[in-house]
Amino acid sequence: MNKTIICCPKCKEKMKIGYKVAKYRCPNCKEIYKLTKLKSIGLKIRGIIFGFLETIKDIKNNISYKYKTAMATAKYMSQVKKNMKNDPNWSNYHKEQREMKEANGKRSFKDIFKRNK
Secondary structure: OOEEEEEOOOOOOEEEEEOOOEEEEOOOOOOEEEEOHHHHHHHHHHHHHHHHHHHHHHHHHHHHHHHHHHHHHHHHHHHHHHHHHHOOOHHHHHHHHHHHHHHHOOOOHHHHOOOOO
């Protein structure tokens, strides 16, 4: 059964009630709260609006998170590119490693199946 939280009209404390039309007793002040059909519909509409607003907030936070991570990645990539320009041998690292393997003449079993570039 779905439940919602409302404030007691007398003591203003929170109490949990169902959407079913009935009488509910406040656990704090023992005041009886009567839930009518109209109030029940109002609570359901309020729940839908609250859920919609929460979804909008979650979407906004998700977009903000993705934007921040994309900006951090772009900043990191620009730093890597800058470092590559400053050290020209950095980008030739893998090429030098291949040349070293070829100079030794020893090929691994895995290298047999690799394409030569």
